[in-house]
Amino acid sequence: MPKYELNSSEERYQPGSGNSVLANKLEITDMEKMEALESGLLLMLYEQLFIEGQLPEVLTFEHVRRWHHQWLGNVYDWAGKPRDANLTKDGFQFAAAGRIRPLIAGFEKQFLARYGELRALPRPELVSYLAECHVEFILIHPFREGNGRLSRLLCDVLSVQAGKSLLDYSLWDAHKAFYFKAIQAGISGNYRPMVKLISDILPD
Template identity: 80%
Template sequence: MSKYELNSAEERYQPGSEDLVLANKLGITDDEEMETLESGLLLMLYERLFIEGQPPSVLAFEHVSGWHRQWLGNVYDWAGKLRHANLAKDGFQFAAADRIPLLLDSFDKQFLSRSAELKFLVRPELVRYLAECHVEFILIHPFREGNGRLSRLLCDVLSVVAGKGLLD
């Protein structure tokens, strides 16, 4: 049984995965193996962003799509690219694929372009900002896979930009 209800012919699963693993460059068919790989690659991205480098102080969606590409680009052809299929999970419909660019423009203005202001927010304001940012990103669901984990990465980056360090 597939993880998402899909409404597009462009969505393909890896042959032999029983519709549990998206088509990938590595031929992985086991969902646990894919989860382990994706988790390890995400950890490597965290290390690049927070140990080897410094997150940008002013963000744009291009940073987020770049992180998605860095994270999953060796696994999926579509990494870093906006999804073109409508997705639903457990009966919940995410943003329609054709609305994603417009929604991301609003998301950019409401959250990312304001990232330089974060260090001036008091704790309750910052917590609210991060929570709203996380929820909005999840609702938009701009990518085929990895949106929740990428949203948590984004909130970690925003917390660091605010001078608060990584979230627990």
């Protein structure tokens, strides 16, 4: 079973993968091999951002787009490009592809524009900010693949910018059902479940 249903002309899987691996430049057909490669490349991006490099002074969606391309650009043709496919997962539909660009503009204005203020935010306000930002990014799901992992990278960048450390997401992984319900609750503007999840992993 494919991880996502792609309901558009963009639906392309790697021949020989049994519709389990998206079409890729490396012609990888094994899902476990692809997952290992993506994880390794993401670790390299983390090292470049948090160890070798320096976080940006201002943050825009262009930075997020570049991170996505830097991470997956050698694997997928569509890396770093807002998706043109409508995506659903387990019956849950993310934002329609035609709305991605205006939603990105709104996300940038509502969340990323506050990047320079984060260090001054009291902890409760920072928790709420991170919770809402994470939920809205997931609901927009701007790229064809890798949105969940990229949303965590973004959350880590925001946490470090606020003077905190990288976050340990193992608690989220251990309670995936609650996490998915927290994302779904955000559709109606209820961010309380995600506030709980952020509060549990954000250092004091």
